[in-house]
Amino acid sequence: SQxxxxxxxxxxxxxxxxxxxxxxxxxxxxxxxxWYRQDPGRGPVFLLLIRENEKEKRKERLKVxxxxxxxxxxxxxTASQPADSATYLCAxxxxxxxxxGRGTSLIxxx
Amino acid sequence: xxxxxxxxxxxxxxxxxxxxxxxxxxxxxxxxxYWYRQAAGRGLQLLFYxxxxxxxxxxxxxxxxxxxxxxxxxxxxSKKLLLSDSGFYLCAWSGEGGVTGELFFGEGSRxxxx
Numbered sequence: 262s263q264x265x266x267x268x269x270x271x272x273x274x275x276x277x278x279x280x281x282x283x284x285x286x287x288x289x290x291x292x293x294x295x296w297y298r299q300d301p302g303r304g305p306v307f308l309l310l311i312r313e314n315e316k317e318k319r320k321e322r323l324k325v326x327x328x329x330x331x332x333x334x335x336x337x338x339t340a341s342q343p344a345d346s347a348t349y350l351c352a353x354x355x356x357x358x359x360x361x362g363r364g365t366s367l368i369x370x371x
Numbered sequence: 372x373x374x375x376x377x378x379x380x381x382x383x384x385x386x387x388x389x390x391x392x393x394x395x396x397x398x399x400x401x402x403x404x405y406w407y408r409q410a411a412g413r414g415l416q417l418l419f420y421x422x423x424x425x426x427x428x429x430x431x432x433x434x435x436x437x438x439x440x441x442x443x444x445x446x447x448x449s450k451k452l453l454l455s456d457s458g459f460y461l462c463a464w465s466g467e468g469g470v471t472g473e474l475f476f477g478e479g480s481r482x483x484x485x
Contacts (some may be wrong), residue, residue, distance in 0.1 A: 295473060304461050304476030305415070350415065352474075358430070359405070359465070359474055363414030 262290045267351060267362035268357035274341055275370055282336040293354030294327055294334045298347045299364065305350055309336075341369045368369045373398035377462045377477030384484055390435075390449040392480050393460030400449065402464040404445040405474065406437055409459040421445060457484045 266285045268354045274280050284294065293312050297305035311318040311327045311334065324337040338345050350364040377394045384390060396402050406418040417430045419437035427437050434453060438446045445462055462477040 297474075302459075302479070302481075304463070304479050305474070307473050307475070310473060354473065358417065358420060360417050361407075361415040 262305060263360070265289075265351060265353065265360060265362040267349075267365045269363055269365070270301055271366040273368045273370065278321065278341055280341045280345070280367055280369070282340040282349050282367065284334040284336065284362055286332050286334075286353065289332070289353055290329075291353030294325070295352045295354045295359070296323075296325055296334075297350040297361075298335050299350060300347050305361075308349075310354060338367070341367075343369045343371050345369050373464075373475065375464055375475055375477045377460075377464065377480055378455070379480060380478065381481045382483070382484065384452050386407075386454055386484055387451045390452050390456070390482070392460055392462075394445045394447075394477055395430040395443055396445075396464045399443070399464070399466070401442060402466065404439060405462065405463040406445065406447050406463075407461040409429070409461065411458070426456070452482075452484045454484050457482055 264287045267285055293310050295310045296308045298308055299305040309318055309320055309323055311324045311325045313329055322339045326335045346367055346369050348360045348366045350363040352359045352361045374397045404421045407415045409415050419427055419429055421427050421439045424439055424442055433436055435449050460480045463474040465474050
């Protein structure tokens, strides 16, 4: 069956460091991968989308990579801040019905 | 601009009671509509999606149902709630045809079944 897997353990990092979150997928060939941010008690908010023919996408302090050989996307936040603390979700896009990974909780310590 | 409204924001219901959650989208036409549930400490579970009026696809068999009586209205219902129905329910929309599949979520409805 199709699966989206994210590290379920929380990622704790120090302010100013780069946070790297991983999204692995199996039995998929998505045309896009999307990343969302979810704060407690709120709906997810779209951050970035990367297409399968793009190796890398950037938006301010955010960077996403998409490796179709490894079936993996990496999500980086550079110069992390406590305000970046949230749960980050990935989901396939394009023609697929959007199902989500469980998300990875990021905690940035001051 | 497009907006999505979802209500009620919070509700507490006894086991066996009915449920109706409503979601409306403004500023767009023919959206794809989705209902998700997020149980405590769990991921987002897709419950239903709709690509048009009266067209509902169910992803998970359960005692919930969905309806789309109008283009921009999506309703989640149950005739008899179970304890396991507790959770955070999220409505979302994406553009017609799902070119990018980017989803826009409502603020959610937190349901507690006692």
